[in-house]
Amino acid sequence: MTVTSPPSQFTALPGGGIAHGSYADVPYEDKLALWEEVKADARFPDYMYGCYECGICVAACPSARFYDFSPRKIAQAAAREDVELVFEQMNDDVWNCSQCFSCNRCPRQNSPGGLITLLREVAVRNGLTTAKDALEGYGRVVYKIMTTGTQISPDMLQPDAFPDWGPDVEKTSDNLELWRRALPPETLHTTEMSWQVSDETLIELYLIWLHSDVMDMIEQADEGLHMIILDVMEETLEDAGYEV
Amino acid sequence: MPSNRVVVIGAGPTGLEAARLAAELGSPVTLIEKKDVPGGMPIHADYAALTHHFRDASEAMAEMIDAVTSNDLIDIRTGTEVTAVDGEAGAFTVGLAANGSSESVDAGAIILATGFQHFDPGRETQQYQYYELPDVVTIADAEKMIKSGSFVTPSTGKTPERVAFIQCVGSRDRQIGNEYCSKVCCGISSKQAIEIRQMVPDARVFIFYIDMRMYGYWENEIYWPAQEEHKVNYIKGIITEILPKGGRLVVRGEDTTMGRPMEVEMDVVILAVGMEPSEGTTAMSGILNLPTNKYGFVETAHDILDTVTTTVPGIFAAGAAVGPADLDDSIASAGAAAAKAVSLIRSAGVPV
Numbered sequence: 001m002t003v004t005s006p007p008s009q010f011t012a013l014p015g016g017g018i019a020h021g022s023y024a025d026v027p028y029e030d031k032l033a034l035w036e037e038v039k040a041d042a043r044f045p046d047y048m049y050g051c052y053e054c055g056i057c058v059a060a061c062p063s064a065r066f067y068d069f070s071p072r073k074i075a076q077a078a079a080r081e082d083v084e085l086v087f088e089q090m091n092d093d094v095w096n097c098s099q100c101f102s103c104n105r106c107p108r109q110n111s112p113g114g115l116i117t118l119l120r121e122v123a124v125r126n127g128l129t130t131a132k133d134a135l136e137g138y139g140r141v142v143y144k145i146m147t148t149g150t151q152i153s154p155d156m157l158q159p160d161a162f163p164d165w166g167p168d169v170e171k172t173s174d175n176l177e178l179w180r181r182a183l184p185p186e187t188l189h190t191t192e193m194s195w196q197v198s199d200e201t202l203i204e205l206y207l208i209w210l211h212s213d214v215m216d217m218i219e220q221a222d223e224g225l226h227m228i229i230l231d232v233m234e235e236t237l238e239d240a241g242y243e244v
Numbered sequence: 245m246p247s248n249r250v251v252v253i254g255a256g257p258t259g260l261e262a263a264r265l266a267a268e269l270g271s272p273v274t275l276i277e278k279k280d281v282p283g284g285m286p287i288h289a290d291y292a293a294l295t296h297h298f299r300d301a302s303e304a305m306a307e308m309i310d311a312v313t314s315n316d317l318i319d320i321r322t323g324t325e326v327t328a329v330d331g332e333a334g335a336f337t338v339g340l341a342a343n344g345s346s347e348s349v350d351a352g353a354i355i356l357a358t359g360f361q362h363f364d365p366g367r368e369t370q371q372y373q374y375y376e377l378p379d380v381v382t383i384a385d386a387e388k389m390i391k392s393g394s395f396v397t398p399s400t401g402k403t404p405e406r407v408a409f410i411q412c413v414g415s416r417d418r419q420i421g422n423e424y425c426s427k428v429c430c431g432i433s434s435k436q437a438i439e440i441r442q443m444v445p446d447a448r449v450f451i452f453y454i455d456m457r458m459y460g461y462w463e464n465e466i467y468w469p470a471q472e473e474h475k476v477n478y479i480k481g482i483i484t485e486i487l488p489k490g491g492r493l494v495v496r497g498e499d500t501t502m503g504r505p506m507e508v509e510m511d512v513v514i515l516a517v518g519m520e521p522s523e524g525t526t527a528m529s530g531i532l533n534l535p536t537n538k539y540g541f542v543e544t545a546h547d548i549l550d551t552v553t554t555t556v557p558g559i560f561a562a563g564a565a566v567g568p569a570d571l572d573d574s575i576a577s578a579g580a581a582a583a584k585a586v587s588l589i590r591s592a593g594v595p596v
Contacts, residue, residue: 050471052456053480053501076501080477085502108468 022088031087037122038078038086038115047114051075057103057112069096071103071112078115086119091130094119125213127220135221142218143225147232149197149205203240206233246335246592247350249274250585252357253326253528256284257571258563259357260308261578262585266355267317269586274349275312275320276340278524282309282322284359289384292391292439294571295431296465301391329354329532333558334592352592353558353585356532356542357578358524360564363414363422363517371413372486372515379493380486382413382517383429386436395443397511400491404447404511407440408495409433410483411453415518415568422539426518427568430457433516434466437476450477450510452497481506486513519568532559541567552581560585 023031038044057071058064064071074093077085094116101113123131135142144152158173172179209215219226234244250266252259255277263275279288283305286294291301312318327346328339336351362384365374374380378399381389389395397404411433415426430453437449456478458467470476483497492509499506521529521540529536534554535543542561545553552560562581563574 050468052467052478073502079471080479081475 023091026087028083031083034090034122034126035081035083035086037126038118039081041118041121043114044118047111047118048075048078049108049110051079051108051110054107057106057110060102060105061097062100062102063096063098067096069093071097071116074112074115074119075106075110090119090123091128094123095130095134121217124217124221132221139222139225142222143229146206146209146218146229147202147236149202199236199240203237203242206237245337245350247352248272248589249349249351250353250355250582250589251276251336251338251349251351252355254284254357254359254524254563254565255279255282255312255320255322256357256359256563256574257286257305257308258359258565258574258578259284259355260305260312261575262355262357262562262582263318263320264308264311264315265579265582266586267312267315269582271317271352271586271589273318274338274351275318276324276326276338277320277322278325280323282312282320289362290388290391292387293435295428295435296462298435326528326531333588336558352589353560354532355578355581355585356525356528356534356554356559356561356565357563357581358528358565359522360519360525360568361522363426363520365413365515365517372410372483372513374515377486377488377493377513379511380513380515382515383409383432383436384517386440386514387432390436390439390443393443395440402511403444406508406510407437407444407447407449407512407514408483408508408510409437409449409451409514409516410495411451411456411516412482413515413517414520416454422518422520424518424539424568425457427457427573428570429516429518431462431466431570433514434458434462434470434476436514438466438470438474441474441476448477449474450479450508452479452481452483452495454480454482479506483513519564521565525565528565532556534559534561537567539567541565551577552584558588 051072053072053076055072057075061069061071063069074089077089097113097116099113099117101111103112104114106112120131124135141152144150215226215229218229237244248271250263250271250273252263252266252273252275255263255275259275259277260282263273267273275282281287285291286301286305293299294301294304312320321340321342324340324342326338327341330337334352336354337348338351338354339346339348362382365371365382372380374382379397381398386395395404396402411429414420415422415424415429417423433451437451440447440449456467471478479499479501481498481500483495485496487494487496489509492511493513494507495510495513496505496507498504521536525542526540528534529542533556537543542554542565544551544561544566545555551566552562554561560581562577563569566577569577
């Protein structure tokens with residue numbers, strides 16, 4: 001007996017694992033290079049030991065309840081070093097994780113969430129289109145944090161000021177106080193409370209981001225945003241007496 | 245005639261240990277072995293390293309054999325078969341045949357240690373085309389290759405790039421009739437996977453499994469190191485069929501983790517065959533009138549609290565004759581059988 005017409009997407013891949021990839025147009029070598037970058041990260045050995053499919057990470061994962069997302073699949077693909085599968089996940093699954101690290105209760109001491117951190121960083125650093133798409137909605141948050149050292153607080157949420165936050169922003173802002181009270185933790189911080197960050201702290205934060213390649217990653221993800229942050233922060237630095 | 249002699253049938257690890265201990269406790273022992281050399285499966289099937297400590301099998305067995313041959317209380321009879329057993333506990337007569345001549349020895353107690361045989365994937369169902377495809381082998385075949393020091397693709401003699409193990413072949417299978425787990429195959433496959441990764445560092449090694457049953461220290465000493473240090477790929481999902489394709493083998497199955505069907509090329513596929521009762525176990529259970537379970541293994545009388553006493557007074561069974569067993573189990577039950585055999589002889593009032 002011989003195989004006459006196997007489904008082409010399931011054929012063995014060069015040096016790879018057993019999965020077919022959804023990104024057939026991307027050369028295998030490129031996918032391999034990204035995986036090698038993930039593996040080369042000093043954190044990798046602490047995030048990936050081995051997986052025996054117990055599923056505790058999925059059971060603990062909030063995202064798994066709402067999305068077609070499984071931290072177990074992330075760990076498995078990494079354990080198998082399945083280049084095709086990892087590339088697929090790097091483009092899709094990793095953006096469904098909220099990075100809460102509930103999955104760290106893994107009895108093998110893996111960290112699927114940590115793997116996702118690495119996969120996201122490599123995706124952004126290499127300017128994958130899917131990473132840019134996934135981060136598009138966060139431009140305002142990034143801008144706010146990196147130029148003020150603090151974030152958007154709930155009382156800033158206004159329908160006319162935040163159209164990019166989707167159709168529900170009006171409903172949310174109308175009943176904001178009620179929504180916030182419905183949340184279990186104390187999250188009622190507003191612009192009037194613990195919100196202001198000193199210039200010294202802001203500059204320190206910014207310099208950390210600048211020297212730890214965070215700014216380079218932002219440039220890969222969103223060139224325009226990178227330019228604006230650079231402009232604002234260079235001015236802040238100059239005002240504070242730094243040579244830019 | 246009342247006798248203080250213990251007759252041990254089978255000179256594999258279990259029989260050797262039972263004979264050694266019975267003699268150490270003071271009984272004269274006759275150790276019967278059908279084959280011309282003692283040592284059992286580790287010797288006759290050319291085992292490389294023992295699971296789970298990776299100890300050299302020949303070296304370990306030589307030590308066991310030395311302990312028996314150097315003991316004057318033990319009469320070891322190779323090339324000898326048991327033809328009949330008469331009498332009762334404390335006073336058996338065991339008929340022996342060797343080289344066309346026959347004789348009989350008296351025995352106060354008998355220990356059956358006739359072990360298992362490897363499941364034959366070609367029997368009945370032609371599973372995975374084992375007889376047709378030269379690159380489909382069993383863990384017994386792979387063990388021989390590993391012992392020879394060269395692991396190659398059998399059909400070409402070349403170094404394989406991709407090697408797959410398929411677990412539970414001939415075990416946990418109602419259609420085949422072997423519903424039990426053979427206990428050792430998960431550990432042996434993982435051990436061999438480590439050895440293959442060491443011998444052929446560029447090869448990718450996959451283990452397709454239903455459950456990995458790595459009890460006790462096998463977990464941390466074999467399973468985790470295989471995954472974490474030796475990068476063996478464990479894929480949950482059993483292969484349904486193996487097909488030849490362009491000089492390679494295509495294995496078909498489900499990648500259950502990812503929820504996708506898979507069809508992957510391999511150079512060598514190793515079937516993790518389980519245990520079945522050996523011919524000796526089948527023949528001896530008939531001669532000794534020992535009831536067997538539906539799988540043909542000898543049934544013990546008291547289940548889990550006494551794993552070696554059979555329903556026939558004075559006859560004990562140990563090791564893989566009573567069901568799938570690893571070496572630890574076999575050696576432990578050999579000790580229990582030897583102690584109970586000598587104890588029975590003493591309680592019958594025969595001086596030991």
